[in-house]
Amino acid sequence: MVARGPVRAGGLRYAGGDGTFHTGGSLTDLEGVSRPTILDVAARAGVSKSLVSLVLRGSDRVSRERREAVLTAARELGYRPNAAARSLARQRSHVLGVMLSDLHNPYFAECVDGIDEYAGGERYxxxxxxxxxxxxxxxxxxxxxxxxxxxxxxxxxxxxAPAAIRDASREVPIxxxxxxxxTGSVDSVVNDDRTGAQLVVDHLVELGHRRIAHVDGGRGAGAQQRRSGYERALRRHGLASEITVVPGAFTESGGARGMRELLVADERPTAIFAANDLAATGVLEVVDRAGLRVPDDISVVGYDNTHLAGIYRYDLTTVDQPRRAMGRTAVALLLERIRGERDAARHVVLAPSLVVRGSTASPPG
Amino acid sequence: MVARGPVRAGGLRYAGGDGTFHTGGSLTDLEGVSRPTILDVAARAGVSKSLVSLVLRGSDRVSRERREAVLTAARELGYRPNAAARSLARQRSHVLGVMLSDLHNPYFAECVDGIDEYAGGERYxxxxxxxxxxxxxxxxxxxxxxxxxxxxxxxxxxxxAPAAIRDASREVPIxxxxxxxxTGSVDSVVNDDRTGAQLVVDHLVELGHRRIAHVDGGRGAGAQQRRSGYERALRRHGLASEITVVPGAFTESGGARGMRELLVADERPTAIFAANDLAATGVLEVVDRAGLRVPDDISVVGYDNTHLAGIYRYDLTTVDQPRRAMGRTAVALLLERIRGERDAARHVVLAPSLVVRGSTASPPG
DNA sequence: CGCGCTCATTGGAACGTTCCACATGTCACT
DNA sequence: AGTGACATGTGGAACGTTCCAATGAGCGCG
Structure with missing residues (x-):
């Protein structure tokens, strides 16, 4: 019946022919009959459409019999509410929209976990x-x-662009x-990148490092704060003269590029703080290739605590952002606005925490 | 203005107070004034709503002046069409729904890339x-x-559950x-797991391996096909007596468990074919811990070619699924159905390909 | 000059809900 | 028996679009 017998490879595109085949009969069940509406349910249950609407929305001012008549009629017909019509009639949809910049970044996935968790609980x-x-x-x-x-x-x-956000915020809470x-009209939830960076530096200094370099995240979100947190922390430890920042990006190649630059410097750092985990993997790649051992010869730290950092062969010390909590908080803020409970913009900053793993140790010697 | 000054850490929940603070004035711009509709645009442009509708849908039977009047009126008002109303009036939304089982799996993200790419091109x-x-x-x-x-x-x-899919397929193409x-009423796009597994075995045999074991994927999707492809290939090479399958799963721990079992066997295999890349990382972990070197002492192969396989410290030989193409194909199939161009179910099988990296080499000796 | 054409434009009826004001029916109490 | 309260049920008007049939204006042509 299914993908078995004539297995042959298709090309890159579906173009009929190769790699595809048909199953016997199939017919997309009764495509002609359109979906049942509230009126069909009403007719079958012998009540008015208004009553059906009441029952379906769970009103308690409906007699037991009628309720059951409606419910069974709906079930028998396979009735499914039309969200478009509903959203038109009430002036709200009870749906929250999530714009995710990048589906590939596991960092975001975890935010969404928190979002779905909280939103679901609030019946959104x-x-x-x-x-x-x-x-x-x-x-x-x-x-x-x-x-x-x-x-x-x-x-x-x-x-x-910020302007696009401002525009959109005229229509709907964001x-x-x-x-x-x-933008004054939208709320925000961020982790405290500056503090996170300081945690990293504190940890490295405590291990005995002095030559600590930073491969930064360029214009990425939060990169600037991480950089300044790093600088401030070094100064606090009396290591202002050791401040070394090389340009990078929130990508593997960005991290690699930065590390290459550091390798050719006259005095090689004993520890690297990469802008995020992805950049850290780039750093590690260059370090590996240079024949240096982590953490014996050089310590490496990332940021974000993506699952990447946790995998065995990386075992990367990194900074954890409470992503789930960030997602939950974001929904909480949004609902406050939607429910009209608040008007002034609110900016929540959540605390990051250090996750120490095997990529950091005391400097050699 | 923004998250700067009083940076303090919040707890896990947003509960007002800690970690949050307000910005000055903000007011969610004119929340009172509801969004402009096609009627507002019509009034401002001095035409009927029907004409506005025509212009907005790009009809060519509208005079130049009117068109421009409508367009500028729409722009000035910041008009945005209401998809709910539109979807109600026409009996279609021009929106495709994607149900993603797991946001964390980069494998799926790449499918979505293909989906968005193709759908966007078709104006969906x-x-x-x-x-x-x-x-x-x-x-x-x-x-x-x-x-x-x-x-x-x-x-x-x-x-x-398949029943849920069947139910849904009564309403909409899937x-x-x-x-x-x-299910006969839905199309499908899969990679040819069996052939993929054979590619792996062929590669290993060519390198000179004979004792090739498989850590399987349990009840995961496609696991059975990969297992049988492995078995068939060994038989084809006259190595039927070498067939060794240990139970695993599509997870790191599943792979580790399987590998541990293999280590205690009397005759250790010289190559491992793991059910997928994730399982392969588990295998590698156990191999590393046992003091064995890859690929000198033992070769390891995964499946899926996730980015995991590509990173330097794994450098894993694996099987690539044309995920983007799978996404594109899926949309192509869907649109055929939506447009009523086809009725019979179609099952497309795309060819996997082997990606040789550094985790495989000839067996020792 | 009136006929039919084409062409741009329009009003009104859908689409499937919700919600409001109103219509019943029942019952308790005077 | 009449009154009001209350519980239950109903019709119709929204909501913002699309689409169809109809309206006029302009024009070429006999």
Whole structure:
């Protein structure tokens, strides 16, 4: 019946023919009969459409018999409410929109866990669109959600222009997650990157490191704060002269590029603080290739505590952001706005924490 | 203005107080004034709502002046179409729903890349919901999409009960991706796991391996096919007596468990074919701990070519699934159905390919 | 000059809900 | 018996679009 017998490879595109085959009969069940509406249910149950509506919304001012008649009629017909019609009639959809800048980044996935968890508990549904890290496509993704009449918008790691956010915030409450925002009309939830960076430096100094370099995250969200946190911490430890920042990015290649630059310096650092875990993997790759051993010859620290950091062969010391909590908090803020309980913008900063693993140790000698 | 000054850590929950603070004035711009509708635009442009509708849908039977009047009126008012109303009036939404079983798995993210790419080209929008790998929540996620009146449904890696899929397929065309399906009324797109497994075995045999073991994927999607492909290939090479399958899972711990079992066997295999990349990392962990070197002492192969396999410290030989192409194909199939161009179910099987990296070499000696 | 054409434009009826004001029916109490 | 209170049920008007049939204006042509 299924993908068994004539297994042959298809090309890159589906173009009929190769790699595909048909199953016997199939017919998309009764495509002609359109979906039952509230009126069909009403007719079958012998009541008015209004009563059906009442029952379906769980009103308690309906007699037991009628309720059951409606319920069974609905079940028998396979009735499913039409959210478009509902959203039109009430002026709200009970749906929250989530714009995710990048589906590939596990960091964001965990935010969404928190979002779904909290939203579900509050009987709100969530739908997601993605911008694929491209500002223009992000605008499109946001547009889609707005047109679908979401009651609120969560922007996760968005790289879109601030003006676009401001525009959208005229239509619907917005909470921005993990990106600092100046727009007064939207809330935000971020982790305290500066403090996170300081935790890293404190840890390394405690291990005895002095030559601690930072491969930064360029213009990425939070990169600037991490950089300044690093600088401030070194100064606090009386190591101002050791401050070394090389340009990088929130990507593997960005980290690799930064590390290469550090390797050719006259005095090689004994510890590297990478802008995030992804950059840290780039750093590690270059370090490995140079024949240096981690952590014996050099210590490496990341940021974000993505699952990447936890995998065996990396075993990366990193900074954990409470992503789930950030997601939950974001929804809480959004609902406050939606329910009209608050008007002034609120910016929540959550505490990061250090996760010590095997990529850090005392410097050699 | 923003998250700067009084940076303090909040707890796990947003509960007012700690870690949060307000910005000055903000007011959610004119919350009172509701969004402009097509009627507002019509009034401002001095035409009928019908004409506005025509212009907005890009009809060519509208005079130049009127068109421009409408367009500028719309722009000035910041008009945005209401997808709910539109979807109600036409009986279609032009939106495709994607149910993603797991947001964390980069494998799925790449499918979505292909989906968005193709759908965007066909002027369809996509929205995503997640089941968080829980069948019940998947049902909910699917329900949400159906209520929102998506024109078609893509189920990616779904673990939901077949009956639920069948039910949903009565309402809307469905394509299932990367899971074999028996339901006659839905299409599917999968990679050819059996052939993929054979590629692995061929590669290892060519390198000179004979004792090739398989840590399987238990009841995971495609696991059975990979196992039987492995067995068939060994037989084809006249190595039927060497067939060794130990139970595992599509997880790191599953792989580790399987490898531990293999280590205590009397004759240790010289090569391991793990059910997927994740399981392969578990295998590698156990191998490392046992003091064996890869690939000198033992070769390891994964499946899926996730980014995990590509990172320097794994450098894992693996099987690539054309995920992007699978996503594109899925959309192509779906659109055929939506457009009523096809009725019989179609099952597309795409070819996997071997990616040789540094985790495989000739056996010792 | 009136006929039919084409062409741009329009009003009104859907679409499937919700919600409000109103209509019943029942019962307790005077 | 009449009154009001209360519980239950109903019709119709929204909501913001699309689409169809109809309206006029302009024009070429006999």
């Amino acid at each position: 549904r969530t739908i997601v669109t993605t911008g694929h890290l491209d500002p223009e496509r992000e605008v499109d993704a946001i547009e889609t959600l707005l047109e679908l009449q979401v009651d609120g918008l969560l922007l996760i790691g968005s790289v879109v 909470v921005v997650v993990s990106r600092a925002t100046r | 929008r996509t929205i995503v919901t997640t089941g968080h790998l829980d069948p019940e929540r998947e049902v909910d996620a699917i329900e949400t999409l159906l209520e929102l009146q998506v024109d078609g449904l893509l189920l990616i890696g779904s673990v939901v 394509v299932v991706v990367s899971r074999a399906t028996r």
